[in-house]
Amino acid sequence: MTSESDDVPPAARPAAAVPAAAPEPGAALPPLTDSGWFWGLAFALVSLVGIGLIAPKFDVRQRQIEGRFLGRQKAAIERQRRAAGLEPEDLADAARDRDEAQPGRIVPLWTLAGAALVAAAGCGAMLARERTALAGRSPTEARAPGR
Numbered sequence: 001m002t003s004e005s006d007d008v009p010p011a012a013r014p015a016a017a018v019p020a021a022a023p024e025p026g027a028a029l030p031p032l033t034d035s036g037w038f039w040g041l042a043f044a045l046v047s048l049v050g051i052g053l054i055a056p057k058f059d060v061r062q063r064q065i066e067g068r069f070l071g072r073q074k075a076a077i078e079r080q081r082r083a084a085g086l087e088p089e090d091l092a093d094a095a096r097d098r099d100e101a102q103p104g105r106i107v108p109l110w111t112l113a114g115a116a117l118v119a120a121a122g123c124g125a126m127l128a129r130e131r132t133a134l135a136g137r138s139p140t141e142a143r144a145p146g147r
């Protein structure tokens with residue numbers, strides 16, 4: 001007894017029923033730019049270059065932003081003290097140098113650079129995995145060409 005799928009020619013079968021042929025060794029690979037992992041890697045590396053270029057200006061700007069934040073925070077605390085009926089504190093007398101009050105940045109640039117580096121490493125690894133799979137080799141075979 002034959003099944004109904006044996007009577008249907010392969011061209012008329014649904015795409016899911018036709019097994020995918022393994023790529024032939026030495027067959028032309030699709031262009032590298034067709035991979036989403038390539039573009040992820042490219043953008044992550046460009047972001048690392050951009051972070052390196054803006055780093056000196058970022059520190060100056062971030063210091064200003066964080067100084068304003070700390071000032072607003074102190075003013076809010078003082079408003080709460082006055083609303084609670086406590087004795088007001090003169091903020092000018094309690095003012096300190098920004099570097100003394102906050103020696104490090106609240107939002108350091110290395111966190112963004114670290115995220116871009118992790119993204120670049122992940123995309124690079126996945127791109128290499130994808131290319132070796134497209135070439136018809138497993139990653140272990142690609143590392144050991146003598147076998």
